[in-house]
Amino acid sequence: MEKMTNGFTTELRRMEFENHGVCVACGYKFKKGDTANLGYDNSDAPLYVCDKCTRLLKEPTIKRYYSPRPYDVPTPQCKLWRYMDFTKYVSLLSSRGLYFTRTDCFEDTFEGAKGLRKNKEKWDAHYFDFFCSAIKNPPEGNKCELSEKEVEQLANKLLSDLESGGEAHKKRVFVSCWHESEHESEAMWRLYSSFLANAVAVRTTYKSLYSALGRDPSISIGRVRYIDLKKEYAGVNDAFWRKRKSFEHEREVRALIMDFECKDMGKVVPCNLDVLIEEVFVSPKAPDWLIGLVNDVNEKYGIKVKVSTSELSEVPFFKELLGAKIFRDRPLFLIEEFLLLEQ
Known part of the structure; x- marks a missing residue:
């Protein structure tokens, strides 16, 4: 496969958006952490494919880890x-x-809140652990040379940035x-x-x-x-x-x-x-x-x-209930016929 060109056009972004999570070539459904590949084929048509179908890319443009959307997309006619x-x-x-x-x-x-303030410590602890793990385990080809104390300091800094950026993000x-x-x-x-x-x-x-x-x-x-x-x-x-x-x-x-x-x-x-x-x-x-x-x-x-x-x-209409005065003194067969009609 050729080197990535990184020409991420609107056409490719739309291709990814409309087919998010599914390889357009073989129909493979991406799982979290899979690699999604975007680019153009031999006829210059945009492609959004899984790793097995990258052979179809004449011009690879961008590669990224697949992540599910945080929302569900309604059906077209919803x-x-x-x-x-x-x-x-x-x-x-x-x-x-x-x-x-x-x-x-x-x-x-x-709007835009992460949770209840009384539960903030639990949220902070979760992401502190996440950041520490990510820092200690960098992508392949990289090495973490920070001490345990430096890792924790950096994790706390990232956590603080998340909090200060939350309100601004709104x-x-x-x-x-x-x-x-x-x-x-x-x-x-x-x-x-x-x-x-x-x-x-x-x-x-x-x-x-x-x-x-x-x-x-x-x-x-x-x-x-x-x-x-x-x-x-x-x-x-x-x-x-x-x-x-x-x-x-x-x-x-x-x-x-x-x-x-x-x-x-x-x-x-x-x-x-x-x-x-x-x-x-x-x-x-x-x-x-x-x-x-x-x-x-x-x-x-x-x-x-x-x-x-x-x-x-709209205007409703009303009729008297069965057993009301309209059935008083009426022949029995008439009441029976009405009951059959209602069944």
Whole structure:
């Protein structure tokens, strides 16, 4: 195999992102610690392969140890919902982009946290041992010449850097939150639109969200995992994909991007709205004229999409219960026929 060129292009990053964990040549499923190889074949097509298939690489580009994602990727047709008030919807259309909130601006003070403060010593001990082991056992070809005391000092320094960088990291991570469900959620209307009469919900799918964001491999999209912080903690790379069990009802799928330059409380990421928005629903509390207004705004910004009333605003019907007065003094055969009909 030829020498690595290290030309890690967007094309290769996308190849790795979309096929993460599976060799595109033989279908081998990577295990943690396996080597993943990226590059180009004889026809200049990008490849993401295991060690056994590196013979297919005419131009090896980069080699890295495989590590599982800290989140699960939804199925392509998984339905995602974003609930918002009408003004935010207009902002979405006018900016032609999705707003990503900086994570230190969320109301949840545990956003990006590793665990409960009372359990911090246990977390510190785990990573102190990890750092000591890593320092004493460097990669092949290297030798650790540090004393035991120097190893512990360096491990403590790394641990301190992790802690000081944790809070700062929240200012570099930006998130767009979505709710995963096959149906509308009454709870989400209440939580994220305050059940306002002028609220709307945008429905899309994972595939549409990913495509609308330009299949950008720098934007991670996946399910949040809800954990019991009394019993466990989030790993170094997991924190922004973990939330407390008390938020489990949100069934959140988030799009996450890192930006070391943006100092604002959020950022707008360009998005193809024609691909993103599959249907718009208006609030169950909405007056009849809101649908017309949403359609007018869509037309103004060139968005052709179906606008529907909320399923929660459907009108029920009622009948008297069996045994009520409508069956009094009625022939027995009529009651028997009704019972057969209900079976």
